Amino acid sequence: MAMLHASTPPCCTVGLNRSSHRRSASNHRFLLKQHLLGRRAAPGFATRAPAEDASSRSVIVARSLFDNNKNGDDFGDRIIAALPFLLPLLDGLPYAKFIMLQYPFVARAFAPVAPLMYIYHAFPFAPFLVFLAIYNGIVNNTSLPRFVRYHAMQAVLLDVLLIIPQVILNDVWKAPSDELGLQAYILAYNTLFLFTAVCSAYGMGSSLVGLTARLPLVAEAADYQVRDF
Known part of the structure; x- marks a missing residue:
């Protein structure tokens, strides 16, 4: 049980x-x-992240190298904008005779330009004709971008600035005989050449890479002269 x-x-x-x-x-x-x-x-x-508003998303804008010239993004335009700076450079090279004697490496640096300088000064009216060609063919040519015309105008104005020192140094104030006056004369030659060479090199280099160069003494006048019609 x-x-x-x-x-x-x-x-x-x-x-x-x-x-x-x-x-x-x-x-x-x-x-x-x-x-x-x-x-x-x-x-x-x-794990889903909250939805983001399209307006709150950060937008990354890739900026071009040519944002500040807006018309200089063509390689041909950059070359045309750089070539006019040869005009003040060729007109300023005669003032390099003292600095080339003192520093021979400067003469070697400008040796590639020597044949062009010889052709440029071989004909009496060649500088004047080149000046007119740049001013009428580039500066006043509204079919070209403003980037090109603006740099050409700066080169023309830089070349015009050389007229006054040329008259003073070649006609008014010739090579003095005293030592102090000769040193001042050489200093004026060197300063004129260095200013012209540096401005020309800066303008040419900026044009080739697509940047807008603003040269001292001529940038404001070039802005006033070159307008987009």
Whole structure:
């Protein structure tokens, strides 16, 4: 009798096993569902960054090298803008005779320009004709970009500035005989050459790389003379 009360009927045992199996399977499906939902929610909701307004996004604008000239982005235009600076350079080279004697490397640096200088000064009216060609063919040619005409105008004005010192040094104030006057004369020659050479090199280099050069003494006047019609 004690054995009958202590033991559990077989049908009850089977029922309990089935019930526990159902609970175990249900718990397993619940945990699996939570796990899968967690994996799906990670990229969809948990880690998604808040939507940005298009107006709040930072915009990166690539700026061109030619932003400040706006018309000098063509390589041919840059060459045409650089060539007029040969005019003041060739007119200023005669004033380099003292500095070339003192520093021979300056003469070697300008040796490639020597044939062009010889041709330029070989004909009496060559400087005047080149001046007119640049002024009428480039500066007043409104079909060319302003970048080209502006640099050509600066080269023309720089060449015009050489007229006054040329008259003073060649006709009015000739080479003095005293030592102090000779030193001042040489200093005037060297200063005139260095100013012309540096301005011409700067204007030519800026034109070739597409940058707008603003030379001292002539930039404002060139701005006034060159206008876009």
